Amino acid sequence: MTADGPEALRESAAAAEAHARDDSQPYYVPTGVGEPVASEPILTVSRVERSFQVGGQQLHVLKGIDMELLPNRLVMLRGRSGSGKTTLLNMIGGLDQPNKGEIYFMGNPFHEWNDDKRTEVRRKRIGFIFQSFALMPLLSAWENVELSLRMAGVPRSQWKPRVQHCLELVGLGKRMHHRPFELSGGEQQRVAIAKAIAHRPTLLLADEPTAELDSQMGAQVMAVFRDIIRTEQVTICMTTHDPTILEVADHVYQMVDGKFIHT
């Protein structure tokens, strides 16, 4: 994960700043990936295994995972704590690599590529949402979303309409200039969603996005997810413990001890 360390973030912020001054460049920096085709998976995971060395012992966490993500779908990974959901999500997002097996994201072999190449695709094509919102506390909702456009290298002239659109999409049109501490947990999570979709990713990965919310706020977040799949053409893959939200999924993968089981 060295490419996402503070040093890399500073470098990429500087590159994004330079890019933002040049409006002649395309919206996306070319990443060698095309646009999604409706009937073809954007992601294919085949026979993936992942182990960690813990205290001289080999901990076998993922034991042969096969999965596919089609465009414009809401897919959930369900399983008990420690079953390997986050480990898999990290690999799908190119943050980590398998010991065995293959992962293709829009034709890009994440299992073979080095950190720099995966990071380039990730910055342009993948958005992340975490359980704990991960907002910059001193920046307003508007500035938080703007920051993600800056980091993705989107030209500055496109920031204003895109930030406004994303915040309205998540129902925060009237709270754009509030800072995180002035917002409820559900509102903060919706800012995090606006931030994660601002650069128009093809895939949105969310690790327990409703875990810190009450059921009403959790339902609001799920409604926003449904909305953005339709309007932004994104696939969302999320982990959850919550059985009540599974019914809104297009597909649920049930993980038990590092494998998917059929329910």
Ligand SMILES: Nc1ncnc2c1ncn2[C@@H]1O[C@H](COP(=O)(O)OP(=O)(O)OP(=O)(O)O)[C@@H](O)[C@H]1O
């Ligand atoms: N970098 C790592 N080094 C060593 N062990 C790890 C590492 N990452 C994950 N693990 C171990 O892998 C197992 C699965 O962890 P993971 O976080 O993927 O589970 P999870 O299903 O997401 O759990 P939760 O629902 O509690 O988040 C755990 O036993 C964890 O301690």
